[in-house]
Amino acid sequence: MKLKSLFICQACGYSAPKWMGRCPDCNGWNTLAEETVTASPHTRISDSEIIPLMLDEIEYEKGERFLTGIGEFDRVLGGGVVPGSVVLIGGDPGIGKSTLLLQVAERITSGSRNVLYISGEESPSQIKIRSGRLNVSAKPIYILSETSIDDILEHLQKTMYGALIVDSIQTMFTSGISSAPGSVSQVRETASILMKYAKKNSIPVFIVGHVTKDGTIAGPRVLEHIVDTVLYFEGDRGHPYRILRSVKNRFGSTHEIGVFEMREGGLEEVVNPSSLFLSERTAGSAGSVVVTSLEGSRPILTEIQALVSSSPFGIPKRGAIGVDYNRLLLLVGVLDKRVGIHIQGQDIFVNVVGGLELSEPAIDLSIIAALTSSFREIPIDSSTVVFGEVGLAGEVRGVTSAEVRVKEAAKLGFKRCIIPERNANQISVNTVEVIGVSTVKNAIDIMFH
Ligand code: TYD
Ligand code: MG
Secondary structure, three states, rough: OOEEEEEOOOOOOOOOOOOOOOOOOOOOEEEEEEEEEEOOOOOOOOOOOOOOHHHHHHOOOOOOOOOOOOOOHHHHOOOOEEOOEEEEEEOOOOOOOOHHHHHHHHHHHHHHOOOOEEEEEOHHHHHHHHHHHHHHOOEEEEEEOOOOEHHHHHHHHHHOOOOEEEHHHHEEEOOOOOOOOHHHHHHHHHHHHHHHHHHHHOOOOOEEEEEEEEEEOOOHHHHHHHOOEEEEEEEOOOEEEEEEEEEEEOOOOOOOOOEEEEEEOOEEOOHHHHHHHHOOOOOOOOEEEEEEEEEEEEEEEEEEEEEEEEOOOOOOOOEEEEEHHHHHHHHHHHHHHHHOOOOOEEEEEEEEHHHHOOOOOHHHHHHHHHHHHHHHHHOOOOEEEEEEEOOOEEEEEEEOHHHHHHHHHHHHHEEEEEEEEHHHHHOOOOOOOOEEOEEHHHHHEEEEO
């Protein structure tokens, strides 16, 4: 085997024979680092013959999923843990990944599986201190402070566990590759070793991955392609709320979210996030409106706030927290041109309360409502929920799962829903008044009569 040196982009995994200042693939500056790789000649590695199966012959392994008992976690996974699956949990340092996984470990062990928690970042006594805080008792959780994946595998040959936790992939290394732990080749290789182990032995493996500043899992997006499920643990360190979001899942739907609260004694599930996100709402203030957005299969009611104020400077300012900035500009344009509400010259800020990120277009109409309410200084009736997609012609377009959204509003005691006309006749909830609107103008006339 020959050693050769390659320059590999630490952000996206692109490799080049010589150094470049800018990665031609992801356009990142100064992301290429030199790594030595063994250039192995292309030979057959396995002697066994491959035999394709006929689709009809394949026996369907009925998902022997098991539940961890942490409902929010199980839902995000698509209904429990699939043995043999590899789950990557990404997030900023300090957000609570180790805490979450230690709590998951505890729950798994109470279901009579033993768990091996491999930490490359903390010593056993540090983990012990954390477990004391979390009140994790002496269940069969085994702690291993180790970073060599080869040594870990050797141990795993001798002892079987019901689940593995690897905290974090950036600290693991295999001696087969000479570059440093955390580099693209190491991360890729150690992850595929774990993947092979998981598949071969039908053992679930949870991998922690740190996230870089720009939001991608450090060491690379290649990691996201290898694993079965990618979950992001998000939240603002200033807020106690944490959201676990699935962005890829081979065993369930994506965009599913779980909501937790970080307390003194660890993470607590938030079973009813809608009432949480609305708990600090001041009813009757201008610029605030409630929307039901859909996160995966789950409707969540949140408050959207807007502030429209006259701009002291020549160039008006715009700010968007929790909603897409370009979408906001588009909606301001629609208000100006199609409805004749001229806010273009004003400073405009929009904020989603509680640190949620709303990405679906169904929130368009509520952004428009909040903007208009703030601009006119007229509060929107606090028992009203608004949702609908807005088109460039000023029309209100239908959204998915309107019924689910209206039901959630009804459950939390809202009295009126202003929704797209197209959806209005499909609703069979009779505890709320449902008003269908076909244009933005139409909706504004109803809200601010
Ligand atoms: P941690 O799980 O170490 O984060 P990560 O593994 O993602 O880097 O969580 C660290 C933060 O969580 C730390 O700032 C303290 C806080 N925390 C609590 O508030 N309560 C607790 O019970 C625990 C264990 C941690
Ligand atoms: Mg940690």
